[in-house]
Amino acid sequence: MRLKTSPQDHFTLYNGVTVPALGYGTFQSEDEAVGELIRTAVDIGYRHIDTASMYKNERGVGEGIRSCGLPREELFVTTKVWNANRSYEKVMESFKESMEKLDIGYLDLLLIHWPANRKMFGEDAPKINADTWAAFEELYREKKVRAIGVSNFRAHHLSELMEMSEMRPMVDQIEFHPGFAHFETLAFCRENEIVNEAWSPLGRKMVLENETLTTLAEKYGKTSAQICLRWEVQHDILPLPKSGSPDRIRSNTEIYDFELDQDDMEIIDALPPIGGQCIDPDQMPI
Numbered sequence: 392m393r394l395k396t397s398p399q400d401h402f403t404l405y406n407g408v409t410v411p412a413l414g415y416g417t418f419q420s421e422d423e424a425v426g427e428l429i430r431t432a433v434d435i436g437y438r439h440i441d442t443a444s445m446y447k448n449e450r451g452v453g454e455g456i457r458s459c460g461l462p463r464e465e466l467f468v469t470t471k472v473w474n475a476n477r478s479y480e481k482v483m484e485s486f487k488e489s490m491e492k493l494d495i496g497y498l499d500l501l502l503i504h505w506p507a508n509r510k511m512f513g514e515d516a517p518k519i520n521a522d523t524w525a526a527f528e529e530l531y532r533e534k535k536v537r538a539i540g541v542s543n544f545r546a547h548h549l550s551e552l553m554e555m556s557e558m559r560p561m562v563d564q565i566e567f568h569p570g571f572a573h574f575e576t577l578a579f580c581r582e583n584e585i586v587n588e589a590w591s592p593l594g595r596k597m598v599l600e601n602e603t604l605t606t607l608a609e610k611y612g613k614t615s616a617q618i619c620l621r622w623e624v625q626h627d628i629l630p631l632p633k634s635g636s637p638d639r640i641r642s643n644t645e646i647y648d649f650e651l652d653q654d655d656m657e658i659i660d661a662l663p664p665i666g667g668q669c670i671d672p673d674q675m676p677i
């Protein structure tokens with residue numbers, strides 16, 4: 392593993408596509424406000440924007456991307472297909488709708504937002520995921536999207552999907568923050584050359600007052616948010632922090648000028664749940 396050195400450094404997917412090493416998350420950013428935030432994030436140095444059809448801000452995200460002053464090719468854009476659209480036909484419709492709203496010419500990465508789970512779908516769950524994925528494979532083969540992946544898949548969802556599919560996902564975007572670290576999924580992804588992205592890398596800011604993290608922040612002369620993000624970088628995960636404040640958007644990029652030592656990494660690894668969504672994808676009722 393090579394430690395990333397800036398937001399514009401990159402991960403390389405197994406198909407050769409490169410992904411800027413820090414992403415700007417847009418969950419809960421309003422359609423009307425997100426364009427300005429994206430222009431700010433791009434000015435600060437972000438080159439990777441993450442949205443989803445469920446966030447209902449793709450129009451604003453697209454407007455921000457078109458007006459940010461950089462050529463389209465310098466940005467990496469992800470969107471996701473929501474759970475109501477799991478069949479082949481619905482994936483195709485959802486993709487078309489996202490592309491119309493975004494209006495950015497092409498998409499870099501398309502993700503399945505959540506796996507269908509057995510709680511909702513019983514033994515049909517793996518087949519539902521495989522059928523959804525077959526539509527993603529087709530979009531990829533037809534070069535309608537540069538890369539395809541999943542979100543919120545644990546190791547067992549991935550291995551089931553891989554048994555029933557031709558291609559394996561290139562990315563798995565998971566909830567990952569101190570107190571909610573899925574090392575089993577990480578290890579599985581590493582073995583299979585699947586890049587992990589972290590949604591909610593700051594645990595929706597709920598983890599930031601934790602005493603272990605504030606003590607480490609003091610030790611390294613950083614904020615506890617920067618400690619979280621640095622811990623993720625050192626685990627070779629691509630964080631997608633979200634902020635509506637220009638100062639915090641900037642400070643979330645200032646994570647490449649220090650290194651957590653191994654003992655401190657292990658202290659954070661061992662934290663019990665301390666906040667954040669902490670969602671078990673097998674218990675999601677949708």
Ligand code: A2P
Nearest residue numbers: 591592593594595596616632633634635636639
């Ligand atoms: P704000 O938009 O006011 O900055 P996550 O990315 O884990 O979901 O966390 C997002 C939440 O964390 C948002 O509420 C955001 O609030 C807050 N946040 C983002 N960056 C920071 C930071 N550097 N320090 C404190 N809070 C932050």
